[in-house]
Amino acid sequence: MTARTAPIEDDVSKYDPLRDYLKKQNQLELILSFEQIEKLLGFALPRSALRAEWWGDDSPEHPRLQRQAVRDAGYDARRQPNGKTVLFRKMPALRY
Numbered sequence: 001m002t003a004r005t006a007p008i009e010d011d012v013s014k015y016d017p018l019r020d021y022l023k024k025q026n027q028l029e030l031i032l033s034f035e036q037i038e039k040l041l042g043f044a045l046p047r048s049a050l051r052a053e054w055w056g057d058d059s060p061e062h063p064r065l066q067r068q069a070v071r072d073a074g075y076d077a078r079r080q081p082n083g084k085t086v087l088f089r090k091m092p093a094l095r096y
Contacts, residue, residue: 015069017041022073028090037086052079055086 017040038044048054055067055077070077075088 014043015041015066018066019069019073022070022075022088025088030088031080031085032088033085050079050083055079 018037021040032040034045034049046054049066054064055070056079067077070088071091074091074093076091078087078089079085080087
């Protein structure tokens with residue numbers, strides 16, 4: 001097994017298709033199934049995506065690349081109680 005040498009910034013791009021899809025949406029809320037998200041990304045989500053905190057927890061101690069992609073698109077994400085879908089809700093624009 002070889003040590004990882006690629007910079008972490010390379011990992012961010014794997015969630016870019018989801019970010020780009022969400023940026024094109026005009027809806028305040030939309031629900032996507034895990035299958036739809038995986039189709040957009042071109043790879044299977046990790047098993048940890050079944051946990052609600054995988055979508056919502058983003059702290060310096062536990063940075064989440066998928067969370068950053070969703071936020072960069074202007075949305076917040078919450079796994080739904082059915083465990084098979086994710087609600088994306090448009091975040092209000094910050095005014096300075």
